[in-house]
Amino acid sequence: MPVAEPSTRDGEALLRQARRTVARRCLIYFVCLSLLLGVVRHVGSQDAEPNPSQRPTVSINIADNATMAHLARFDALLAEQQWQEAVESIRQDTEASSGQLVLVTPNTDNFRRYVPLSTYRQMKLAELAVRSPDALALYRRQVDPVANKLLTFAREQRDEASLRQIVTKYFASSHADDALLELGEIALERGNWTEARGYWEQISPLTRFPTHEDPKFREFAGQPRWLITQNLRADEDWDRTLPLLQTCDKATSWPVYRDTNIELPNVYARLTLVSILECNRPRATAEIELIQRLCPDATGEIGGRSGKYVELLQAIFEESQSWPALPQDDSWPTFAGSNERKRIAASLPDLGSLKTPRSWQLALPTFSGEGELIGSEGSRVAESSNELLSYHPIVIGDAVIIQAGPSESDVVARRIEDGSVVFGVEEVPTGIVASPGLKRSVGVPRFPLSSYGKTVYARVGSLPTGVNVNLRQEREAPARIIGLDLESEGKLAVELRLEGPQWEEDWAFDGVPVSDGQSLYIALRHRSSVRTENYVGCFDARTARLRWRKLLVGAEPTGSERSFELTHTLLTLRNKTLYCNTNLGIVAALSCRDGTIQWLTEYPRVDLQNKNPDRDTRHTFRDLTPCLLYRDLVIVAPMDCDQLFALDANTGILIWASMHEQAADAIHLLGVGEEHLIASGDYLYWFDVYTGRLKSQFPAPHRSLPGHAKPAPHGYGRGILVDKLVYWPTRESIFVFDQRIRPEMLGRTPEVFDELNLTSHGATGGNLVTADGYLLIASQNLLSVFDCYESRNDSE
Numbered sequence: 001m002p003v004a005e006p007s008t009r010d011g012e013a014l015l016r017q018a019r020r021t022v023a024r025r026c027l028i029y030f031v032c033l034s035l036l037l038g039v040v041r042h043v044g045s046q047d048a049e050p051n052p053s054q055r056p057t058v059s060i061n062i063a064d065n066a067t068m069a070h071l072a073r074f075d076a077l078l079a080e081q082q083w084q085e086a087v088e089s090i091r092q093d094t095e096a097s098s099g100q101l102v103l104v105t106p107n108t109d110n111f112r113r114y115v116p117l118s119t120y121r122q123m124k125l126a127e128l129a130v131r132s133p134d135a136l137a138l139y140r141r142q143v144d145p146v147a148n149k150l151l152t153f154a155r156e157q158r159d160e161a162s163l164r165q166i167v168t169k170y171f172a173s174s175h176a177d178d179a180l181l182e183l184g185e186i187a188l189e190r191g192n193w194t195e196a197r198g199y200w201e202q203i204s205p206l207t208r209f210p211t212h213e214d215p216k217f218r219e220f221a222g223q224p225r226w227l228i229t230q231n232l233r234a235d236e237d238w239d240r241t242l243p244l245l246q247t248c249d250k251a252t253s254w255p256v257y258r259d260t261n262i263e264l265p266n267v268y269a270r271l272t273l274v275s276i277l278e279c280n281r282p283r284a285t286a287e288i289e290l291i292q293r294l295c296p297d298a299t300g301e302i303g304g305r306s307g308k309y310v311e312l313l314q315a316i317f318e319e320s321q322s323w324p325a326l327p328q329d330d331s332w333p334t335f336a337g338s339n340e341r342k343r344i345a346a347s348l349p350d351l352g353s354l355k356t357p358r359s360w361q362l363a364l365p366t367f368s369g370e371g372e373l374i375g376s377e378g379s380r381v382a383e384s385s386n387e388l389l390s391y392h393p394i395v396i397g398d399a400v401i402i403q404a405g406p407s408e409s410d411v412v413a414r415r416i417e418d419g420s421v422v423f424g425v426e427e428v429p430t431g432i433v434a435s436p437g438l439k440r441s442v443g444v445p446r447f448p449l450s451s452y453g454k455t456v457y458a459r460v461g462s463l464p465t466g467v468n469v470n471l472r473q474e475r476e477a478p479a480r481i482i483g484l485d486l487e488s489e490g491k492l493a494v495e496l497r498l499e500g501p502q503w504e505e506d507w508a509f510d511g512v513p514v515s516d517g518q519s520l521y522i523a524l525r526h527r528s529s530v531r532t533e534n535y536v537g538c539f540d541a542r543t544a545r546l547r548w549r550k551l552l553v554g555a556e557p558t559g560s561e562r563s564f565e566l567t568h569t570l571l572t573l574r575n576k577t578l579y580c581n582t583n584l585g586i587v588a589a590l591s592c593r594d595g596t597i598q599w600l601t602e603y604p605r606v607d608l609q610n611k612n613p614d615r616d617t618r619h620t621f622r623d624l625t626p627c628l629l630y631r632d633l634v635i636v637a638p639m640d641c642d643q644l645f646a647l648d649a650n651t652g653i654l655i656w657a658s659m660h661e662q663a664a665d666a667i668h669l670l671g672v673g674e675e676h677l678i679a680s681g682d683y684l685y686w687f688d689v690y691t692g693r694l695k696s697q698f699p700a701p702h703r704s705l706p707g708h709a710k711p712a713p714h715g716y717g718r719g720i721l722v723d724k725l726v727y728w729p730t731r732e733s734i735f736v737f738d739q740r741i742r743p744e745m746l747g748r749t750p751e752v753f754d755e756l757n758l759t760s761h762g763a764t765g766g767n768l769v770t771a772d773g774y775l776l777i778a779s780q781n782l783l784s785v786f787d788c789y790e791s792r793n794d795s796e
Helices: 011-020 028-032 034-043 065-079 083-091 117-126 133-157 160-169 176-189 193-201 215-220 225-229 235-245 264-277 281-294 309-320 351-355 469-474
Strands: 101-103 112-116 299-302 305-308 358-363 394-396 399-403 411-415 421-423 450-452 455-460 480-485 491-496 507-509 519-527 532-540 546-555 572-574 577-581 586-591 597-602 628-630 633-636 645-648 654-657 668-673 676-680 684-688 694-698 720-722 725-729 733-738 754-757 767-771 774-778 782-787
Touching: 065 083, 065 117, 083 117, 083 133, 101 117, 112 117, 117 160, 133 160, 133 176, 160 176, 176 193, 176 264, 193 264, 225 235, 225 281, 235 281, 264 281, 264 299, 264 309, 281 309, 299 309, 305 309, 358 411, 394 450, 394 767, 399 455, 399 782, 411 455, 480 519, 491 519, 532 577, 546 586, 546 597, 572 628, 586 633, 628 668, 668 720, 720 767, 725 767
Parallel strands: none
Antiparallel strands: 101 112, 112 597, 299 305, 358 782, 394 399, 399 411, 411 421, 450 455, 455 480, 480 491, 507 519, 519 532, 532 546, 572 577, 577 586, 586 597, 628 633, 633 645, 645 654, 668 676, 676 684, 684 694, 720 725, 725 733, 733 754, 767 774, 774 782
């Protein structure tokens, strides 16, 4: 088999919530009411808890002092009007600074954002259009010939790589705005809505809420404009707000072109078209209104039609109401159902149809988590300590695949209709499994799977992803990643091993990979005597050769005094961008092409060594929480943070963050339905996906800390979204709810839409999966498969 080879955190809390919700809706009061101005200044200030300087530190590859001094020299030369020297200074790039990051938000912020040094240099050059047009003219005389040649070639050959080269290397040239426009068109043709929006929003700072010198507007800089304008109603409110959207009097903290010749209505129209095409009706409605207010008479061509943009876009929007839904395949190919971790399954019949279901079951071993560090501090969330819910099956075609343990032979496949063997042993060994070193570990076993096409990927071998350096002699051989071919009875198709001179004994695969067919992308973990480091690696999907490896962060791990770490870092993939929740203090976006970090956001990490008995620590049970992508939002629930939060997918800018310790038990991000983020743990939660406001929860709020009883009922396993419903498992039942929280339901406990009693079917709750009309429940020791269509055989 090919082997991996070398190749590179209660009044203050309410105010914080108001900052993101009420403040947006009442932005106009920033302008016209001095009383509210004072309030908002307080609301908009950075949270006092936790103090950023006191929270656990993380190690990021930040630009060194020499590099920052070099950048400061550029500013000094500009102040002295030494254009030539300034341009030469900023253009200098050395190998030593390769991969370094620059902080672009205040160091006092709780959410800090970084961009690559190369991107920061281009941002500084682009700002010359405002700071020093003479210096920019000089720079452009040097680079425009090259950029123009690339643009000409790109247009002649339809060469996307040349366009990308312009916007990465020559962003401040005279031609980068044209390249951005064309890259957006290419992305739009491919249906890559977020990518298209990302390119077009870089054409001008006015495509987002601009930056302003007035500090009371700092919270809104870089926010999508529609989130701020969607609740404006009166003309006088618009009249006071529009000037804020039409000027940018301060440098931005995201890459943006500053002196485009492209007519902005052309850009606004394209951005609105993206919203229509991605079926984002609230956003499209708000953006059409914004164009009506900003440039009502602007004309051009959009969607193959010519005329006034407002009229054209309104017509397309109205037509979109009758567009058929996109077809869905009936599989469940990976954890959470898709590489974007947000799958909504096709509709299932009423659960009443399961009163006499045709079903089959597969007995599984029971994994115990008793003695593990996090679980020892209180009851585990949505599962039992001695009966873990570690199984996450997938469905590909007519096959159900589940991993029943750490060995290669524990990966088995069954036909979904009758449970007959596709590959693997006929009977899986059962009984209670307690890892010998668990009382010395942090984390418990989990067995997620992934796939691409007919190849199933699993992590097999040693469970720990980190071993204390003092106990290296107890370490087993490193785990492997295997790819099994469904079409050849589970034959080994590819195998990744961490062997060779580039891989020391302290490396481990941290989870299972995601794949685009060409490459396998996977989180890697490296533990030294001082810290744990998180990397992302890219391997050739066919040969297993390492293509690139990128360090994201180093940090003190949870329970560092323990001997073993069992972690499960899953990546999220959309088009050519990877998103990683490291659970080590940062979230990052990387390019699939070469591993280049696009942005990195540091969140407020909780001190996990804090022994305060009143602290809610349930968030530490978030061990399988990859980033959830919804449109242009990256929704994150780290185990080392007591908040949920959403970032902008293209920039990493914070869109919203929940209150500290709110929904701390939300260990599962189930998806987004009816504009609600649905999350679960012991409770089921509905959040406004655009503001982070908690709209409702089930059951009613109940004190749930160590030493307190759990709510009744309480969750047991991971639920799913099905059409416009939520399926939420407890130990005895599956409850069904509407994804919507109607206005009249605000402040009330949601009504149960339906309920399936599992006990009468000889089953218990667990992790749910649905595919092709079947409902799968992976409990602590049983895989139960229900056929939701009793008449399937008759119809066939």
